[in-house]
Amino acid sequence: xxxxxxxxxxxxxxxxxxxxxxxxxxxxxxxxxxxxxxxxxxxxxxxxxxxxxxxxxxxxxxxxxxxxxxxxxxxxxxx
Numbered sequence: 001x002x003x004x005x006x007x008x009x010x011x012x013x014x015x016x017x018x019x020x021x022x023x024x025x026x027x028x029x030x031x032x033x034x035x036x037x038x039x040x041x042x043x044x045x046x047x048x049x050x051x052x053x054x055x056x057x058x059x060x061x062x063x064x065x066x067x068x069x070x071x072x073x074x075x076x077x078x079x
Contacts, residue, residue, distance in 0.1 A: 029076070029078075031074070033051075033052075033075075035047055035072070036070065036071050038070075039071040040059075043071075044059055044072075048073035052075040054075070054076070057071060057074070059071060060072050
């Protein structure tokens with residue numbers, strides 16, 4: 001009987017853990033917006049967080065021109 005209840009406990013624990021993690025694991029669709037060219041990391045972060053709270057920013061290289069970066073914001077589309 002102890003083996004049975006121990007196995008049941010772990011199965012129940014696993015299912016509850018999966019149910020608890022699922023909403024966090026399946027995140028909303030991410031969107032991106034190009035804010036401006038000539039990216040400066042601190043300025044990009046500030047402007048991005050002003051426009052989209054709880055977002056992240058990145059200076060992304062623009063291929064045709066070497067050493068040319070644009071400021072992009074990444075955020076949840078539902079926000």
